[in-house]
Amino acid sequence: MKVKFKLYASLRRGRGTVEVEFKGKTLRDALRELFKIYPDLSEIVERDRVKEFYKIFVNGRDVEHLEGLDTELKEGDEIAIFPPIAGGLNR
Amino acid sequence: MEYTILRVDLSKDKIWEEKVGEKVIKKYLGGRGLGVKILYEETEAGIDPFGEENRLIFMTGYATGTAVPLSGRFHVITKSPLTGGIGDSNCGGQFGPMLRFAGYEGIVVQGIADNPVYLYIEDGHAELRDASHLWGKGTWSTEDTLREELGKDINIVSIGPAGENKVMMAAIINDKHRAAGRTGVGAVMGSKKLKAIVVRKGKRKPEVHDEAKLKEAVENVRRIVRESPVTGEALPTYGTAVLVNIINETGGFPTRNFKTGVFEKANEISGEKIAETYLVRKKACWGCIVACGRVTKVETPPYQVDGEGPEYETAWSLGAMCGISDLAAVIKAHNLCDDLGMDPISFGSTVACAMELYENGKIPEEKLGGLKLEWGNPQTVVELAWRTAFRDGFGDEIAMGAKRLAEKYGMPDLAMHVKGLELPAYDPRAYKGHGLGYATSNRGGCHLRAYMIAPEVLGIPEKLDPLTPEGKAQWVKIFQDLFCIVDSMVVCKFITFAVGAEELLSVTNPITGWDWNVDEFMKAGERIYNLERLYINREGFDGKDDTLPKRLLEEPMPEGAAKGHVVELDKMLEEFYRIRGWVNGKPTEEKLRELDIP
Ligand code: SF4
Numbered sequence: 197m198k199v200k201f202k203l204y205a206s207l208r209r210g211r212g213t214v215e216v217e218f219k220g221k222t223l224r225d226a227l228r229e230l231f232k233i234y235p236d237l238s239e240i241v242e243r244d245r246v247k248e249f250y251k252i253f254v255n256g257r258d259v260e261h262l263e264g265l266d267t268e269l270k271e272g273d274e275i276a277i278f279p280p281i282a283g284g285l286n287r
Numbered sequence: 288m289e290y291t292i293l294r295v296d297l298s299k300d301k302i303w304e305e306k307v308g309e310k311v312i313k314k315y316l317g318g319r320g321l322g323v324k325i326l327y328e329e330t331e332a333g334i335d336p337f338g339e340e341n342r343l344i345f346m347t348g349y350a351t352g353t354a355v356p357l358s359g360r361f362h363v364i365t366k367s368p369l370t371g372g373i374g375d376s377n378c379g380g381q382f383g384p385m386l387r388f389a390g391y392e393g394i395v396v397q398g399i400a401d402n403p404v405y406l407y408i409e410d411g412h413a414e415l416r417d418a419s420h421l422w423g424k425g426t427w428s429t430e431d432t433l434r435e436e437l438g439k440d441i442n443i444v445s446i447g448p449a450g451e452n453k454v455m456m457a458a459i460i461n462d463k464h465r466a467a468g469r470t471g472v473g474a475v476m477g478s479k480k481l482k483a484i485v486v487r488k489g490k491r492k493p494e495v496h497d498e499a500k501l502k503e504a505v506e507n508v509r510r511i512v513r514e515s516p517v518t519g520e521a522l523p524t525y526g527t528a529v530l531v532n533i534i535n536e537t538g539g540f541p542t543r544n545f546k547t548g549v550f551e552k553a554n555e556i557s558g559e560k561i562a563e564t565y566l567v568r569k570k571a572c573w574g575c576i577v578a579c580g581r582v583t584k585v586e587t588p589p590y591q592v593d594g595e596g597p598e599y600e601t602a603w604s605l606g607a608m609c610g611i612s613d614l615a616a617v618i619k620a621h622n623l624c625d626d627l628g629m630d631p632i633s634f635g636s637t638v639a640c641a642m643e644l645y646e647n648g649k650i651p652e653e654k655l656g657g658l659k660l661e662w663g664n665p666q667t668v669v670e671l672a673w674r675t676a677f678r679d680g681f682g683d684e685i686a687m688g689a690k691r692l693a694e695k696y697g698m699p700d701l702a703m704h705v706k707g708l709e710l711p712a713y714d715p716r717a718y719k720g721h722g723l724g725y726a727t728s729n730r731g732g733c734h735l736r737a738y739m740i741a742p743e744v745l746g747i748p749e750k751l752d753p754l755t756p757e758g759k760a761q762w763v764k765i766f767q768d769l770f771c772i773v774d775s776m777v778v779c780k781f782i783t784f785a786v787g788a789e790e791l792l793s794v795t796n797p798i799t800g801w802d803w804n805v806d807e808f809m810k811a812g813e814r815i816y817n818l819e820r821l822y823i824n825r826e827g828f829d830g831k832d833d834t835l836p837k838r839l840l841e842e843p844m845p846e847g848a849a850k851g852h853v854v855e856l857d858k859m860l861e862e863f864y865r866i867r868g869w870v871n872g873k874p875t876e877e878k879l880r881e882l883d884i885p
Pocket of ligand 1: 357358359379413546570571572575576577578580779780859
């Protein structure tokens, strides 16, 4: 299936929006394909989880409130990725 | 601890000093807290905000101008002409520390001058001087003229034409671009015919009880601020407009007067776009290691300007809120608001309200003097900034603010306000707790009384699901009390993206010589929030005013991540009152006794 990744702030590096076609049905599967195209983006996943302070939204919903990397996608979903513009509280 | 307060009676042409002792400081801290205490005690209910008896209070706190990072701010407190309730606004720049270095923790102005004056302060001495040659000038030219006359080592707060003309959303400006923007504090300054306050750089050192301990605590706080992804990276790199895309993505970027929460052209006015286009460099308030300010320059006509901004709020109010995506026009309008001395949130929101009234056929063409009031027209916003500040033609109607405008044209529900203050740049249908924060804010529609976007979007201090109302009330209370402390000690709210109450307390004890724990500290915040509440209760506000515009309570969000959602306010409000110890928006006797107020 085909989904659209939108990259923001320091992840953008001249890219903006990337359409990805992938096999499988979860966010994890789609990201695997994205990282093949742009290996530098693999920084957003660490130990099989969204890296601390990074944010991934599927159609505007933080995947933290969905199923994380197991969130199931459907054709045409829009996935927004933000680098740490948040978090970092030490308590 | 002792504060020295400068008292000024403009009617009597009198200036004197007053000391505020340890006991009062321990109760109200300074800044916003001490300001509301003075306003509450010295004025009666129902006074005219533009009358002699209203107080215009400039207040710093024990942290202002010390080694504590982000401590370059001050607070302004008065009765708001826009809302009729508490008027208060926090401002960056340099003025706060400069006032302390020149000898004073605060200034309380009362009365009305016969002719325009400015207040001049140097080394613990103050005098009133004629300002007729400054009257009519914008804040930029006022600052330039005063520097030419008095030399460069001065710092200035002033009002522009908007304040002089008592435009309800007039601001007080420091360093040309920093504003005590909200609730119309500039209009009160204008009503007093006080054009500016000038302080000459002085040598007085703010009182610190234990320098060595403070140094240690400050080093720790500085490290945390530097290491935080928000204060250490995002804000310095992209400014506050870094929020545009993330708020738009999460479906709460108010567009065309809150008709929807998704702006199709958000990227055009985002922090990323500013960095790619008009950004010259970043800029900081006094002693700040974050530097969220943006120096920008537009070189091509018709919107040339050498200035600053936009911030997140102005990218929205002068952009998406009016359906505008022309970044150059947004920067121009932002700078006009600074120069004319006007709050761009209330201004942009009132223009958007007018646009929707026009769309509904409520505003007759002949009122407009050639203005085009359809959505997305950048010239209109730029032109209306001028007309509003000078109350020219239709600008005179924008100058009333959204609530009065929408009432006048018979569609009061189109004004997106709480308690008369226009809402800022987050649609609470997408962030339920933030909606409770808006509804229960003492000064009205405001994101700086409880910034629930931190937990609901950014995950600070922990991630909460934005779309559920459950469990939000306790968080709103904590934020409200904590922000009272932040505004009273006085430091920049952005410090709370990195640190919490413990760290703020870790610098408080060495400065003041107190030995407080976090509970005692938070209690001071709660006391201040409740005294503000008492003030607005006295002015007639109660539970009926702790609400939201009908649109946010009844019209489901049409698209985006919050599609189908409204704010379930009643449920959250009930819990909130219970936690606060309030009934129908009023503190109970028992709560007042516990907090030892009024
Ligand atoms: S973070 Fe921004 S607003 Fe706050 S003190 Fe620093 S420069 Fe000023």
